[in-house]
Amino acid sequence: MPGHHHPHDHDHDHGPDGDISAEEMLTSIDAVDIGVRVKALEELLARKGLIDPQALDAVVDYYEHKVGPRNGARVVARAWADPAYKQRLLTDATAAIAELGFSGAQGEHMVVIENTDSVHNLVVCTLCSCYPWPVLGLPPVWYKSMPYRSRVVRDPRSVLEEFGTFLPETTEIRVWDSNSEIRYMILPRRPPGTEGLSEDALAALVTRDSMIGVSEALTPGGAA
Amino acid sequence: MNSVHDCGGDDGFGRIIPDGYDGTEPVFKSEWERRMCALFMATIVGGLFTDEDFRQSRERLEPSRYLTRSYYEQWWFAVARLMVEKGVISPAEYRAEIARMDAGTGTGAEARS
Amino acid sequence: MALPELDAPEAFAAPWEAQIFAMVVELHKSGMFEWRDFADRLSREIHAHPDEAYYHCWARAALDLLMEMGLVDEAELLAQSLAVIRYRAQDHHHVARTTPITVVSGRR
Numbered sequence: 224m225p226g227h228h229h230p231h232d233h234d235h236d237h238g239p240d241g242d243i244s245a246e247e248m249l250t251s252i253d254a255v256d257i258g259v260r261v262k263a264l265e266e267l268l269a270r271k272g273l274i275d276p277q278a279l280d281a282v283v284d285y286y287e288h289k290v291g292p293r294n295g296a297r298v299v300a301r302a303w304a305d306p307a308y309k310q311r312l313l314t315d316a317t318a319a320i321a322e323l324g325f326s327g328a329q330g331e332h333m334v335v336i337e338n339t340d341s342v343h344n345l346v347v348c349t350l351c352s353c354y355p356w357p358v359l360g361l362p363p364v365w366y367k368s369m370p371y372r373s374r375v376v377r378d379p380r381s382v383l384e385e386f387g388t389f390l391p392e393t394t395e396i397r398v399w400d401s402n403s404e405i406r407y408m409i410l411p412r413r414p415p416g417t418e419g420l421s422e423d424a425l426a427a428l429v430t431r432d433s434m435i436g437v438s439e440a441l442t443p444g445g446a447a
Numbered sequence: 448m449n450s451v452h453d454c455g456g457d458d459g460f461g462r463i464i465p466d467g468y469d470g471t472e473p474v475f476k477s478e479w480e481r482r483m484c485a486l487f488m489a490t491i492v493g494g495l496f497t498d499e500d501f502r503q504s505r506e507r508l509e510p511s512r513y514l515t516r517s518y519y520e521q522w523w524f525a526v527a528r529l530m531v532e533k534g535v536i537s538p539a540e541y542r543a544e545i546a547r548m549d550a551g552t553g554t555g556a557e558a559r560s
Numbered sequence: 561m562a563l564p565e566l567d568a569p570e571a572f573a574a575p576w577e578a579q580i581f582a583m584v585v586e587l588h589k590s591g592m593f594e595w596r597d598f599a600d601r602l603s604r605e606i607h608a609h610p611d612e613a614y615y616h617c618w619a620r621a622a623l624d625l626l627m628e629m630g631l632v633d634e635a636e637l638l639a640q641s642l643a644v645i646r647y648r649a650q651d652h653h654h655v656a657r658t659t660p661i662t663v664v665s666g667r668r
Contacts, residue, residue: 242537242538245527245532247538248531249527251538252545253524255545257479257523259545259548259549261523262548263541263545264526264536265486266544268486268530271536273493274490279485279489282485283484283485283488286474287474334658341666347455347661349455351502360474364476365468367518369454369514370462370463373455374458375662376662377455379662379664380664385464386464393667395663395666396662396664398661398662399660399661405656405657438470
């Protein structure tokens with residue numbers, strides 16, 4: 224490699240106190256083990272009194288164990304069982320979801336789109352990872368990945384097929400782009416053979432992926 | 448900002464899900480991912496930056512890193528940059544903290560100068 | 561006055577240079593002013609600021625002329641400039657989309 228790396232050569236990059244710039248700092252430590260980088264940042268901020276490590280554990284525990292797609296499944300099951308609720312859900316999703324006790328960060332402006340026999344819907348966030356936390360929890364890796372974000376808006380049918388979802392050729396497919404202003408969730412079609420099932424039994428058929436729209440709800444006692 | 452993150456419609460990124468995908472996966476794949484997520488939530492709720500700040504910081508990640516670093520490592524880049532640019536921490540003290548930690552654990556990883 | 565070599569790759573150093581160039585030429589073509597009125601101002605700017613980039617002079621000459629003619633109001637220009645700066649500062653594509661980003665029709 225020609226020359227030698229001198230991060231201190233560029234005076235214009237320096238902060239006011241002669242320190243290096245944020246960009247230079249990131250570059251100078253980005254080969255350090257990521258666990259060390261994260262831990263050091265946490266300790267530095269904790270020492271300054273800006274964060275409380277104990278509180279951090281509680282917050283993450285909440286999103287890891289208490290919030291997740293089971294919340295969304297309850298919403299879907301209620302909508303399948305109660306036509307009046309379904310109407311409210313499709314009219315004002317944020318309020319209807321709050322009726323079941325689910326609300327909070329990243330779920331402030333919800334819109335629920337209904338799958339029908341003729342139109343299948345799915346959700347992406349093309350730019351990053353916007354996702355309705357209160358009903359679905361934190362997003363799966365594939366939802367945040369470049370392969371999904373890039374392809375689903377160009378060729379959604381092939382994406383559905385990769386997830387094992389084969390729709391009739393006559394079905395129209397619509398892709399909805401979630402973002403920080405509006406977050407979408409899909410109301411899957413109610414599977415056949417579920418007449419008379421309790422809401423709990425119905426909720427058990429609702430998968431996370433069916434509420435993103437890449438698959439359909441499960442059928443009782445069998446594969447989706 | 449218009450950069451590599453604006454990838455809708457781009458070709459060539461390949462398969463979406465790993466072989467054997469069964470519709471589930473752990474929320475975090477390692478302890479540092481869990482801590483990074485927590486750190487993000489604590490700093491944004493604490494008002495150290497806004498949602499807009501965070502997104503823009505992540506989108507400023509240069510394309511070669513954006514495409515090759517994992518999701519939560521991108522969060523680290525975004526939050527660490529904001530903490531410095533907003534004057535919450537200085538590069539010198541952060542690098543010193545990392546050096547101190549490395550000396551303690553003996554991982555051998557150290558900041559390049 | 562000779563026009564620049566428009567096909568040369570170095571004709572314009574930045575998009576804004578091409579934009580201010582095209583605006584002046586088009587306004588002249590539509591009869592808003594005599595070319596001489598603009599050329600005199602450009603010449604004065606270049607002589608007053610010999611070290612400055614050509615299109616900085618061009619842009620100042622153009623604004624000078626347009627404001628004198630009453631086609632551009634200084635206060636409005638300032639307000640518009642500030643709005644552009646504010647927009648740029650938070651320029652991102654995260655806008656609420658209330659219609660699908662993609663629709664693939666079913667085959668009939």
